[in-house]
Amino acid sequence: MALADAWRWPAEWEAQAGVVIAWPHAGTDWAPRLDEVEATYVALVAAITRFEACLVCVASEELKHHVLAQLVQVGIALDRVRWAVVPYHDTWLRDSGPIVLTGPGGYSYADFRFTGWGGKFAAASDDALVGQLVNARVLAAGIHARHEFALEGGAIESDGAGTVMTTWQCLHQRHPHSTRGELDEVLRRTLHAKRVLWLEEGYLLGDDTDAHIDTLARFSPDGGIIHQACEDTADVHHVPLAAMHAELTQLRDMQGRPYPLHALPWPRPILDRGRRLAASYANYLVINGAVLVPAYEDPADAAAARVIGRAHAGREVIQIACRPLIWQNGSLHCITMQLPAGTLAAHAG
Numbered sequence: 001m002a003l004a005d006a007w008r009w010p011a012e013w014e015a016q017a018g019v020v021i022a023w024p025h026a027g028t029d030w031a032p033r034l035d036e037v038e039a040t041y042v043a044l045v046a047a048i049t050r051f052e053a054c055l056v057c058v059a060s061e062e063l064k065h066h067v068l069a070q071l072v073q074v075g076i077a078l079d080r081v082r083w084a085v086v087p088y089h090d091t092w093l094r095d096s097g098p099i100v101l102t103g104p105g106g107y108s109y110a111d112f113r114f115t116g117w118g119g120k121f122a123a124a125s126d127d128a129l130v131g132q133l134v135n136a137r138v139l140a141a142g143i144h145a146r147h148e149f150a151l152e153g154g155a156i157e158s159d160g161a162g163t164v165m166t167t168w169q170c171l172h173q174r175h176p177h178s179t180r181g182e183l184d185e186v187l188r189r190t191l192h193a194k195r196v197l198w199l200e201e202g203y204l205l206g207d208d209t210d211a212h213i214d215t216l217a218r219f220s221p222d223g224g225i226i227h228q229a230c231e232d233t234a235d236v237h238h239v240p241l242a243a244m245h246a247e248l249t250q251l252r253d254m255q256g257r258p259y260p261l262h263a264l265p266w267p268r269p270i271l272d273r274g275r276r277l278a279a280s281y282a283n284y285l286v287i288n289g290a291v292l293v294p295a296y297e298d299p300a301d302a303a304a305a306r307v308i309g310r311a312h313a314g315r316e317v318i319q320i321a322c323r324p325l326i327w328q329n330g331s332l333h334c335i336t337m338q339l340p341a342g343t344l345a346a347h348a349g
Helices: 031-048 061-073 128-137 167-174 180-191 239-252 301-311
Strands: 016-020 051-057 081-085 100-102 106-113 145-150 154-160 164-167 197-199 217-219 225-228 260-264 285-287 289-296 316-321 337-340
Touching: 016 285, 031 051, 031 061, 031 239, 031 289, 031 316, 051 337, 061 081, 061 180, 081 260, 106 180, 106 289, 145 180, 164 167, 164 260, 164 289, 180 197, 180 225, 197 239, 197 301, 217 239, 225 239, 225 289, 225 301, 239 260, 260 301, 289 301, 301 316
Parallel strands: 016 051, 051 081, 106 145, 164 197, 225 260, 289 316
Antiparallel strands: 016 337, 100 106, 154 164, 217 225, 285 289
16 A cells, blocks of 8 residues: 555544543523533533543633533543633534544644535634644644635544545535535545445434534444434435435445444434424444433433444443534534544643
């Protein structure tokens, strides 16, 4: 293999240094329900720091002291909490944070252009976040690879072995004048992928990301794909998610074999003042030794945790209350970005 081809994007279930998040505050869209969402963030940091470090982005030293007081109150291991004081507007780090590739002797921090999900929201400070983290030296020394190509981390999924999965709906929305072949080439080049699997079907009401793959289908370490299903034939999601399932049955792995499929149960509709919220169990987070699974106060929560747990054998399954998150159209995976082993600077925080 040529040296340039040795770079790869690790799967989420590979060894991690930690997870990076950005804390919600009164200057973000979380302001009307800040207490509720902060409780979810505290629970998230508590779960992560049982297994690895958590790099917490805060917008000011004042906010850092506020967050620190909350973490101390619940007994979180502060030796596993790192800090970065950087500006940001949104807290969806899956989409504005670094996508880390590993390679010959180092790391490459892929920094794609973040457009606020196709120009729906202001994005200037969030587009600069990866550069801010690199300049703050909280990440290990590596290449800061800026790509002037609009892409969010939630739009792409890696199996760690050269296959990337994404949705045509999202990438076409971001790049309406590009062909499938052109987009395929950019993804393979920038992510050092061997191939790209495209899904045409599947969406969730209340999702303003234009069908991010991490709300729909995820690779699993058992060689399968976990996907969100909808068994309720009266629900508007039944037909598109059934069509997505049919697409998934036609996909083949690198050895030409069909993927084992793990269907996730469907939660009952969750409404906020009549607005349907995008509650997906596919939006889970894998960390060292555990998998963190969204819970929506729904009877299907336990079944979803079992499905995800079986596909991640040997990991503890921890449910995180995520109803506060879906009020802003995302869930657990959306607010986090994992950092592969070795990528946190020794002095960070």
